[in-house]
Amino acid sequence: MVASCRLVPGVACFLVLTTARGHVLGIDTASPLSANQWDCLHASNVTWAILRAWHSYGAFDSTALVNIERASAAGLALPDVYLFPCRGKAAQEQASGLVEALGGAHYGLVWLDIEYNPSHGCGWDAFDQASNCAYVAHLANNLTALGVGVGVYTSRVEWANYTVGSGCTSAGSLPLWYAHFDSRAACDDFSNFGGWTSPFAKQFTDKASSTISHCGVSVDTSVGCLATSVAERT
Numbered sequence: 001m002v003a004s005c006r007l008v009p010g011v012a013c014f015l016v017l018t019t020a021r022g023h024v025l026g027i028d029t030a031s032p033l034s035a036n037q038w039d040c041l042h043a044s045n046v047t048w049a050i051l052r053a054w055h056s057y058g059a060f061d062s063t064a065l066v067n068i069e070r071a072s073a074a075g076l077a078l079p080d081v082y083l084f085p086c087r088g089k090a091a092q093e094q095a096s097g098l099v100e101a102l103g104g105a106h107y108g109l110v111w112l113d114i115e116y117n118p119s120h121g122c123g124w125d126a127f128d129q130a131s132n133c134a135y136v137a138h139l140a141n142n143l144t145a146l147g148v149g150v151g152v153y154t155s156r157v158e159w160a161n162y163t164v165g166s167g168c169t170s171a172g173s174l175p176l177w178y179a180h181f182d183s184r185a186a187c188d189d190f191s192n193f194g195g196w197t198s199p200f201a202k203q204f205t206d207k208a209s210s211t212i213s214h215c216g217v218s219v220d221t222s223v224g225c226l227a228t229s230v231a232e233r234t
Contacts (some may be wrong), residue, residue: 024049024224025185025211027202028082031218032063038074040215048224050080050111050153050177053098057119058086060101062096068105082153083139086122091135095142111177112139115158130163136163137170151175151200151223156193169195177222179203187225199225 026048027041041049053064064081071079083098085091098110117123118136125130135215140150152171155178160166172195180189180202187202201222207213209221 021165024048025209025219026222026224027208027212027217027219028203028222029050029062029067029217029219032066033070033217033219035070035073036172037217038070038076041212041217041219042074042076044212044215046076046212048077048080048154050082050222051107052084053081053102053110054083054085054094055109055115055119056084056086056113057122058089058094060097064102064107065105068107072106078108080109080111081107082113084113084117085135085139087117087124087127087132087135088121091138091156092142095139095146099143099146099148109151109175110143111153112136112171113150114152114163114171115179116154116162129163132189133164133168133170136168140171140174151177153177153179153192153203155179156191159194164194166193169192172196173199175200177201177203181205183209185209185221186225188222190225197219201225215227 025046027046028050030052051067052061053065055061068079085094092196143150152174176199178199183205185204190199201224203220203222206220208217208219
């Protein structure tokens with residue numbers, strides 16, 4: 001990935017993160033990785049990372065701050081973070097809580113983790129799918145109002161069956177990072193859903209792939225799908 005900074009009228013600075021080609025490896029993690037582990041990942045051709053910054057029970061994950069610093073120091077592109085929303089808490093509260101807690105940390109997009117939530121009082125199934133669909137839009141809009149770029153992490157099954165319903169297209173204009181654990185670093189398995197016609201990235205395994213397992217890390221592995229650009233906050 002190639003990063004550059006450009007000024008946008010009325011906004012301090014946005015980072016344009018460009019995936020020069022597909023098949024660019026990335027990882028996501030909720031674990032605190034050591035500086036040596038981040039160096040190992042970078043040496044193994046991992047170029048981007050998405051870090052958990054909000055727990056499924058609706059609270060900030062301070063591990064993100066350490067991982068952001070170490071990933072950047074290792075030479076990875078500006079790290080993204082993900083927010084695992086608690087459906088039982090207000091969208092505005094969680095959006096502002098995340099951005100406030102991240103403070104001056106340098107990060108890119110905030111990815112909304114839209115999947116089954118096992119935490120008490122935080123499940124999607126306590127609400128109807130229409131209101132869940134609107135809730136995702138509220139999360140995205142609140143983050144955007146705070147000057148943060150937003151994407152969505154989900155899978156076809158999670159989106160349609162466990163969260164917002166197959167007819168929900170409220171986030172279809174946002175970048176999509178989809179999950180399909182087929183152990184293939186390729187995006188030719190994708191088929192349209194949720195208003196998306198092309199994905200940004202694919203999470204293809206819920207563990208370290210064979211090319212990075214020697215780094216001894218607890219991560220999921222993804223691959224970039226498209227030559228595309230996404231505006232991100234610095």
